[in-house]
Amino acid sequence: MSDWSKVTRPIPVPDEWTKPFxxxxxxxxxxxxxxxxCGDFQxxxxxxxxxxxxxxxxxxxxxxxxxxxxxxxxxxxxxQRFAGAVPYASIIVEMDKxxxxxxxxxxxxxxxxxxxxGRRVEVLFETLNDDITLPQFRLAQTTSTx
Amino acid sequence: xVASGASDxxxxxxxxxxxxxxxxxxxxxxxxxxxxxxxxxxxxxxxxNAMDDAGMNAGDVDGMLSYSGNDSTFSTFVAGDLGIRxxxxxxxxxxxxSTECLIGIAIGVIEAGLCKTVAIYxxxxxxxxxxxxxxxxxxxxxxxxDQIHHRAYGWQSAGxxxxxxxxxxxxxxxxxxxxxxxxxVAHSNHASNNPKAYxxxxxxxxxxxxxxxxxxxxxxxxxxxxxxxxxxxxVTGIDRxxxxxxxxxxxxxxxxxxxKPRADMHYQHGPISTVAGYYAKDxxxxxxxxxxxDIDVTxxxxxxxxxxxxxxxxxGFCKKGEGGDYVSSGIINLGGARPxxxxxxxxxxxxxxxxxxxxxxTRQLRGxxxxxxPIGPDGKRQHTYDYAEGGCRQVKGAELTANLGxxxxxxxxxxxxxxxx
Ligand SMILES: [Zn+2]
Numbered sequence: 001m002s003d004w005s006k007v008t009r010p011i012p013v014p015d016e017w018t019k020p021f022x023x024x025x026x027x028x029x030x031x032x033x034x035x036x037x038c039g040d041f042q043x044x045x046x047x048x049x050x051x052x053x054x055x056x057x058x059x060x061x062x063x064x065x066x067x068x069x070x071x072x073x074x075x076x077x078x079x080q081r082f083a084g085a086v087p088y089a090s091i092i093v094e095m096d097k098x099x100x101x102x103x104x105x106x107x108x109x110x111x112x113x114x115x116x117x118g119r120r121v122e123v124l125f126e127t128l129n130d131d132i133t134l135p136q137f138r139l140a141q142t143t144s145t146x
Numbered sequence: 147x148v149a150s151g152a153s154d155x156x157x158x159x160x161x162x163x164x165x166x167x168x169x170x171x172x173x174x175x176x177x178x179x180x181x182x183x184x185x186x187x188x189x190x191x192x193x194x195n196a197m198d199d200a201g202m203n204a205g206d207v208d209g210m211l212s213y214s215g216n217d218s219t220f221s222t223f224v225a226g227d228l229g230i231r232x233x234x235x236x237x238x239x240x241x242x243x244s245t246e247c248l249i250g251i252a253i254g255v256i257e258a259g260l261c262k263t264v265a266i267y268x269x270x271x272x273x274x275x276x277x278x279x280x281x282x283x284x285x286x287x288x289x290x291x292d293q294i295h296h297r298a299y300g301w302q303s304a305g306x307x308x309x310x311x312x313x314x315x316x317x318x319x320x321x322x323x324x325x326x327x328x329x330x331v332a333h334s335n336h337a338s339n340n341p342k343a344y345x346x347x348x349x350x351x352x353x354x355x356x357x358x359x360x361x362x363x364x365x366x367x368x369x370x371x372x373x374x375x376x377x378x379x380x381v382t383g384i385d386r387x388x389x390x391x392x393x394x395x396x397x398x399x400x401x402x403x404x405x406k407p408r409a410d411m412h413y414q415h416g417p418i419s420t421v422a423g424y425y426a427k428d429x430x431x432x433x434x435x436x437x438x439x440d441i442d443v444t445x446x447x448x449x450x451x452x453x454x455x456x457x458x459x460x461x462g463f464c465k466k467g468e469g470g471d472y473v474s475s476g477i478i479n480l481g482g483a484r485p486x487x488x489x490x491x492x493x494x495x496x497x498x499x500x501x502x503x504x505x506x507x508t509r510q511l512r513g514x515x516x517x518x519x520p521i522g523p524d525g526k527r528q529h530t531y532d533y534a535e536g537g538c539r540q541v542k543g544a545e546l547t548a549n550l551g552x553x554x555x556x557x558x559x560x561x562x563x564x565x566x567x
Contacts, residue, residue, distance in 0.1 A: 090306070
């Protein structure tokens with residue numbers, strides 16, 4: 001199991017595009033940007049839909065689980081803030097209900113070796129400080145299908 | 147194999163520049179850790195060496211291009227140090243994949259009449275100062291912009307960022323680290339015949355997969371060597387190049403910097419293990435008038451063993467998914483059908499952001515690779531074509547080369563060069 005207790009993560013700085021995402025995370029809700037014209041989800045958020053360049057974009061709650069699309073296990077880290085956690089799993093997740101939008105995260109709560117392509121995961125929230133809460137992942141607690 | 151495309155030149159398209167420009171001069175400093183020199187000093191030496199190689203004086207060079215990531219020196223300083231008066235210069239941001247693309251820009255500005263001859267350089271203290279591996283100054287930089295989507299989760303260095311692409315390739319196609327380790331093995335064999343190489347020791351696949359893991363699936367020996375050095379390439383028109391002391395390496399086609407959709411977040415828009423070469427190949431091969439099967443020597447960028455493998459695959463040297471078989475088949479070794487990075491590349495010779503791989507292929511086309519073979523009474527190297535350790539690394543009859551430059555999975559450049567007729 002990776003020991004995250006000594007890690008002080010870099011604190012993300014919200015900007016005009018990402019602020020709704022961080023505001024929702026602080027409330028314990030995963031919200032992703034969705035094009036109201038073509039219906040595509042995208043992450044990270046941008047000024048326009050990268051599929052149809054519509055500017056009619058809204059943040060919508062995304063419930064349910066996802067699947068690990070790709071990952072790596074870090075055994076060495078240049079950023080010394082993460083040195084205490086090695087080895088740790090950094091994963092890329094595709095959410096069932098937001099196809100096309102891939103989310104980065106760490107796989108928490110299980111040994112890093114549990115990270116595998118295709119594993120079912122669900123969102124949890126890691127509070128970094130009063131302003132920023134980080135969406136994260138753990139193995140799915142309930143059995144569900146994509 | 148001779149370039150077969152001469153008869154199909156369509157002068158209404160950019161293809162008509164095929165064969166009209168060449169590399170006439172190459173220069174480098176030694177590949178070291180601890181240069182005790184500024185990047186300005188390193189750059190000056192590399193350019194001077196390239197000018198000597200091209201038989202050129204200060205008055206013969208009137209254009210300059212360089213690339214860096216805020217870790218180098220600018221053309222205006224270096225040109226002045228060398229007594230060069232510039233008619234054109236530009237210093238651009240970029241690392242890997244810049245070399246081929248800047249050669250294309252040089253051709254464009256010469257064609258447009260801005261200048262006649264362009265020196266392209268990359269000067270870096272890649273070990274002593276700014277390390278791409280992400281230690282040192284890079285790790286202290288504040289987290290801004292899109293970085294929030296990876297830095298907070300412990301992604302930072304190039305290897306960490308690329309590793310998910312490599313792992314997903316393993317998942318989709320059954321590629322193994324043992325197969326891909328053969329890239330390092332081949333390059334280490336090549337480096338053992340290169341007096342300049344930083345690492346000259348021959349390695350086995352077991353050496354690679356038994357070295358410590360940096361980030362899965364990358365072992366320490368899957369990663370390139372960070373070094374201090376400068377490198378230079380001089381580009382000019384084919385007629386002028388033919389007046390230089392060394393045979394021209396004739397530029398057939400360039401693609402770059404070609405991108406996947408949304409290059410900054412490439413895995414959001416397409417398979418994560420597809421690289422920019424998938425798109426660049428459709429510019430490179432038609433413009434060159436040849437295909438991968440015609441190429442004698444490749445220079446697939448080897449920041450990591452996996453980057454060389456992924457590019458060889460997406461440029462069509464083998465079928466998609468068969469890159470692991472290709473690099474472990476012996477094809478990429480000296481003595482194989484199509485050796486890759488005969489200098490030892492970034493994995494063994496030194497880290498140059500791509501310049502050294504173009505320099506090596508230029509030497510291959512000249513038939514003048516600087517290996518351990520004896521130099522004859524005519525001043526030319528007497529190649530033995532014995533690729534045993536400490537021997538030759540000249541590819542017999544090399545007539546066509548392909549360089550495949552890598553910035554990241556989402557961005558790449560490429561170039562085909564031919565021996566002069
Ligand atoms: Zn749209």
